[in-house]
Amino acid sequence: VSATSSRSSPRPTIDAVADLVGVAPSTVSRAFRHPQLVQAATRQRIEAAARSLGYWPNAAAAALSTGRVAQLGLVIPDIENPFFPALVKAAEAIAQAQGYAVLLGHTDEDALAELATIQALARQADGLIVCSSRVGDDELSAIAATTKLVLVNRRVPGISAVVLESAAGMRQAIVHLEALGHRALAYAGGPDDSWSNRERLEAFRTSTSERGLRAVELGPYEPRFDAGMQAADAALADGVTAIVAYNDLMALGVSSRLAARGVRVPEELSVVGFDDIWIAALWSPPLTTVALPTRAAGRSATQLLLRLLDEGEAPESIVELKSTLVIRSSTAPMTCG
Amino acid sequence: VSATSSRSSPRPTIDAVADLVGVAPSTVSRAFRHPQLVQAATRQRIEAAARSLGYWPNAAAAALSTGRVAQLGLVIPDIENPFFPALVKAAEAIAQAQGYAVLLGHTDEDALAELATIQALARQADGLIVCSSRVGDDELSAIAATTKLVLVNRRVPGISAVVLESAAGMRQAIVHLEALGHRALAYAGGPDDSWSNRERLEAFRTSTSERGLRAVELGPYEPRFDAGMQAADAALADGVTAIVAYNDLMALGVSSRLAARGVRVPEELSVVGFDDIWIAALWSPPLTTVALPTRAAGRSATQLLLRLLDEGEAPESIVELKSTLVIRSSTAPMTCG
């Protein structure tokens, strides 16, 4: 009290509250964690005392005692990739509602960095959500053996996952383009080691070959705007009339490059993206794209993980979320090639 | 060893490693936390044993013992607002490099939600970075009294902060527009309770009045694309020849709405934004905007907080980051009004 320096006084502990109220520390603990086990009157006195002292439980001590830290790790390639913010936000909302905080980690699309991030977060969280992993199946399995793990946008046998199915969306896109009269299509591919790229590429192949359409595969590219610009030139050289891009960022790049080269979208060339990021609808022309329910993915992944944490030995469970084609103005009928 | 069920064996502790190597637990602890205090040979045996056992330190126990959790809380309004991803990523990179993990919390632009998030994260982190806070000065001061706090984009006396100065940028924008021959300008304002909006509005007022320009103030608006569309109509009705928006999202909305109404940008109306989000450069026409160094802000805020954590009683320190006008193609000379 007579200290001259304004150093912050040490945080009050549970014992301080107990002393003040005249109960045992364990009762104070109960009042916070299992209120129904404490008489209402006692509980209220404890709450009042805690408030007056400015007491709140020390998370680390609770964690050590219970073996739970009430934190989830969320590992994503890159929050600057507009695919992820909605997912992250949804995940955080669910986690918070259940009393969990979210540790965010980046991988920068790099398998090694990803592994490091995963390991760092695994040490501090009760469980992990890993999105669009580029780490090998074996490594992921090894991690899942010691950590509660939910994958997003990646399938590994034995590990729970939320998958954003994109084959159906690709098929819809192809059907849509065929209906518009297109007979020669290009796919501007994403990274080779991307699971969703492989899904999309395969769906592109089967859908086009089933229909006897000419299919040209461009790439692989890094999934970015400027790669889309490259792809546009390649597509033009190949003489296709429609181009499906691995994602919206690339599709926007395609669209932009075509406009710059004086090729009108959609009159001369149709463009389709994937993801339906926010800017797709605002672009000119508004982008036809395969919408992926990223919010739902964030939500489901978190719920899955939370359930894993509660149930202990839950069996692998897979949530498959459907993609749907959103038709806007970057696709149009073939004007008699 | 003879267990039939495959329940995960309990995590090995420091004692297991110590026993295996034949040293004291404290030596094992040292080998991890202060490697230089342990003889190289011993350390290597410890490391080998740890590896073979699959041991790694329990973060909660370490936290309880040291009083440090090696986690930073990062509170932002909304990761879906394209202003924040770059900041978050930069902050996380710095934190991770220093051995800290980042807890991410959202406020949804709501003061009450923000307060709740701040309190939740303050309990679990060693310190907090709070961005674009809408909480009152008093509350923030109270929080700063019990928590290491760094503010971004907000000034409160006594609290360390990184401020993205925007007055100079606004002035440059006005000077730029005046030089192009514009004499009647509109400012499409952001939220009333936003600190940066107040800064920008004030700079808009002084800069225009110093130069004797006609200045019309629109808004306040929520800082979003569709609000920009509204603002475009209002600006058109007011007969200005240039419009500065509170942020790029709004500026893009303005630009889009003008295009839709057949008003050419920049020939008939010039548009300036704030922030320089990634899409600004890719937009058509590429947006002239006041770039804010958000990456640097994330970096500086994290460094500031880390220093606060190290030094204990550090005095308030303020980092002011400069905004700069990036001239692209949404501004052009007045073509003889």
Added chain:
DNA sequence: ATGAAAGCGCTAACAG
């Protein structure tokens, strides 16, 4: 309904 007591796993003086 409450109290007593035994840790949770690690760290950091302090000795030696």
Added chain:
DNA sequence: CTGTTAGCGCTTTCAT
């Protein structure tokens, strides 16, 4: 350089 020791603050049986 390494071992001994005493906690960090809370939770949770087990009693009462």
